[in-house]
Amino acid sequence: MLPLLRLLRKILGWVDFTVFTAFLYLLSWLPWRGKHPVAGCFNAWCRAFVRAIDIDLRLHQKNLRPLPARFVLIANHPSACEDIGIPALFDVVCLAKSQVQDWFVVGRITKIAGTLYVDRNDPASRHEAVEKMVETVNAGHNLALYPEGGCKGRRLFEEFKSGAFEVAMRTGTPIVPVFLHYEAQEDFEWLPPDTLPQKIWHMARAQNNRANYYVYDALDPKDYADKHAMKEAAYALYVRWNAEYLE
Numbered sequence: 001m002l003p004l005l006r007l008l009r010k011i012l013g014w015v016d017f018t019v020f021t022a023f024l025y026l027l028s029w030l031p032w033r034g035k036h037p038v039a040g041c042f043n044a045w046c047r048a049f050v051r052a053i054d055i056d057l058r059l060h061q062k063n064l065r066p067l068p069a070r071f072v073l074i075a076n077h078p079s080a081c082e083d084i085g086i087p088a089l090f091d092v093v094c095l096a097k098s099q100v101q102d103w104f105v106v107g108r109i110t111k112i113a114g115t116l117y118v119d120r121n122d123p124a125s126r127h128e129a130v131e132k133m134v135e136t137v138n139a140g141h142n143l144a145l146y147p148e149g150g151c152k153g154r155r156l157f158e159e160f161k162s163g164a165f166e167v168a169m170r171t172g173t174p175i176v177p178v179f180l181h182y183e184a185q186e187d188f189e190w191l192p193p194d195t196l197p198q199k200i201w202h203m204a205r206a207q208n209n210r211a212n213y214y215v216y217d218a219l220d221p222k223d224y225a226d227k228h229a230m231k232e233a234a235y236a237l238y239v240r241w242n243a244e245y246l247e
Contacts (some may be wrong), residue, residue, distance in 0.1 A: 010054050010204070017052035020045055025105050028112040035114075042113035046088040053204045055081060059089055060214045068174045068218050070142060072133075074164050075178040076238060077146035078154045079188040080199050081211060082180055089213060092144035093136050095129060103196075114141075120149055130163050137171045147231070154182075154189040156242040160235045165227040174218035175230070177237060181245040184208040214241070 024045055028038050050057050073092055075082060087094055094110075098117040101107045111117075116136065118129035137143055147160035168175045182188035187206035190199045203209070216237070224230035 006054065010052070013048070013052040013054060017048045020048050021105060021109070024109050028108050036112050038109060038112040039114045042109070043087055043091060045109065045113075046084040049084045050081075050088050053081075053200060054209055055085070055203065056210045057085055057088065058210065058212050060212055062214050063176075063217045065217050067176055067215070070137065070140065071174050071176040071218060072137065072164055072168050073142065073144040073176045073178060074147050074234065075144070075213075076156055076180050076242075077148050077151050078180065078185070078190070079151065079182060079203070080190045080196060081182065081188055081203060082146075085180075085211060085213065086144050086178070090142065090144065092142045095133065095143070095145040097150065098125065126163065130166055133163070133167045134170055137167060137173050143167065143173075147234070151190045153191060154185040155246055156238050160231050160238075162227050162231055165221075165231040165234070168219075168221045168230065169224075169227045172221055174220050175234065176218045177216045177234060179214040179216070179238065179241040179245065181212040181214065183210045183212070185246065212245075214245070 024038050024041055027041075028036070030037075073086065073090060075086060083094070083096065083100075086092065093114050093116060095116045095118060096110065098119045100115070101111045101117050103110075116129060116132050119125035133143055133145070143164075145164050147162075147164050148157040149161045164175060167173065184206045187202050187208075188211070190196075194202070219230060219234060221230060224233060
């Protein structure tokens with residue numbers, strides 16, 4: 001009985017997501033001054049995507065202090081799931097790889113929603129992305145990005161990039177660290193040669209669909225000498241959480 005109910009929930013989830021996606025895609029072509037309605041619906045669209053894949057997304061509030069009103073959110077990046085999981089839970093503008101804007105239908109929606117893009121292999125693009133992130137934060141938006149610099153596997157990568165920490169230091173904005181733990185690590189891990197549709201299929205078929213997102217206390221840039229010191233402190237926390245949750 002339970003497998004049948006889960007199948008029915010998946011079917012209804014995909015119907016809901018497909019209709020919502022078609023609506024937002026058509027809406028995205030409507031000229032609009034100021035914040036586009038698609039941007040206002042983006043978080044709800046991400047939640048519909050999560051439901052369609054049937055991900056059991058759990059937010060664990062490990063923070064002892066209230067989250068700041070404005071923040072730069074960072075997270076480890078083992079999967080494609082967090083690209084919709086993070087904005088499903090947090091009101092953020094995301095940084096994504098430049099190829100995302102060319103994805104069928106989805107790319108158009110993310111672009112109109114205000115997603116920022118970067119070509120990770122192009123130094124000029126990385127510099128431009130940092131400047132755009134600073135502008136975004138100074139405009140009063142929360143930001144989300146992955147300092148590993150892409151999906152590097154189910155375990156924590158050997159280093160963090162500096163972009164998020166430079167933005168935090170230049171704008172005086174706290175960094176909120178979120179640690180992601182997919183209990184079925186192999187099913188959720190996204191590495192070549194898997195394509196995005198293949199990985200969505202793997203996640204949708206996972207016997208254990210639990211995704212745990214652990215939120216911790218914000219790091220204040222005033223407590224660090226520079227972006228490198230802040231980056232090292234954040235990475236040390238992630239090394240500890242990697243051992244606690246993944247090993």
